[in-house]
Amino acid sequence: MLSKIVRTVANQLILFVLVFGLYVIAHGHLTPGGGFQGGAVIVSGVVMLMVAFSSQDLKKSLRERLLTIMESTGALIFAALAFAGLGTVFFYNFLVGTPIFGRIPPTGSNPGDFWTGGVIPLMNLAVGLKVVAGLSAVVLALALFARGEEIEE
Amino acid sequence: MRRVVGLILWLVLVAFLVTVVLLIHPFGYPPSDMDDYIIENAQEETGNNNVVASVVFDYRGLDTLGEATILFTAVTGVLLLLRAEKRKEENS
Numbered sequence: 498m499l500s501k502i503v504r505t506v507a508n509q510l511i512l513f514v515l516v517f518g519l520y521v522i523a524h525g526h527l528t529p530g531g532g533f534q535g536g537a538v539i540v541s542g543v544v545m546l547m548v549a550f551s552s553q554d555l556k557k558s559l560r561e562r563l564l565t566i567m568e569s570t571g572a573l574i575f576a577a578l579a580f581a582g583l584g585t586v587f588f589y590n591f592l593v594g595t596p597i598f599g600r601i602p603p604t605g606s607n608p609g610d611f612w613t614g615g616v617i618p619l620m621n622l623a624v625g626l627k628v629v630a631g632l633s634a635v636v637l638a639l640a641l642f643a644r645g646e647e648i649e650e
Numbered sequence: 651m652r653r654v655v656g657l658i659l660w661l662v663l664v665a666f667l668v669t670v671v672l673l674i675h676p677f678g679y680p681p682s683d684m685d686d687y688i689i690e691n692a693q694e695e696t697g698n699n700n701v702v703a704s705v706v707f708d709y710r711g712l713d714t715l716g717e718a719t720i721l722f723t724a725v726t727g728v729l730l731l732l733r734a735e736k737r738k739e740e741n742s
Binding site for chain 2: 525526527528529531561565568572575576579587588590593598599600601602603604605607609613614615616617620621624627628631632634635638639641642647648
């Protein structure tokens with residue numbers, strides 16, 4: 498556990514890290530980034546908390562069961578979206594043209610519309626969930642293992 | 651005898667690699683029109699402004715599925731391996 502100054506700053510900063518990570522995930526179909534990158538941003542915030550506080554404090558709130566369920570849900574949503582386009586081909590973007598994320602932007606440079614992209618924003622959310630849960634679990638398990646402990650169920 | 655066989659295999663490998671390097675197509679001339687097709691049609695077909703995202707999640711979605719599987723396997727392996735000793739002793 499680091500000094501009180503570091504802990505206070507980390508406490509305030511984690512909110513901005515989480516908002517930026519969610520922005521990168523949610524706007525993956527408009528701006529550079531996406532599920533993997535935004536998830537890595539959020540996990541960097543978790544690592545910051547682990548450095549400022551201690552991994553023993555974090556293992557009470559980040560349980561193995563919760564992280565496992567989050568990761569499996571993300572993987573299942575991703576695979577289900579891939580299989581849902583199987584009427585045409587595997588990974589077919591079947592939502593283009595429908596009211597949900599279905600608007601089609603003009604070709605070339607344009608300001609961007611959030612309700613575009615078909616299944617890709619949903620896949621970004623699923624992959625983001627998966628990366629956040631998976632990498633948090635890995636980092637937490639490694640940090641706890643170095644102290645001879647294990648991640649709580 | 652083994653040295654002769656090894657030398658021959660080594661020469662075959664070197665010849666193969668040199669041939670492949672010589673046969674590679676010239677730099678700056680793409681062998682296919684795939685990239686032009688994706689740049690021109692990605693926005694209309696997938697509705698994405700971010701063409702990279704449309705390649706990663708739509709045109710080459712199967713690769714991303716494999717990538718996600720690798721991440722899943724890695725996390726499963728880490729969580730399985732990094733258990734403390736006590737649970738093992740309780741079971742046995």
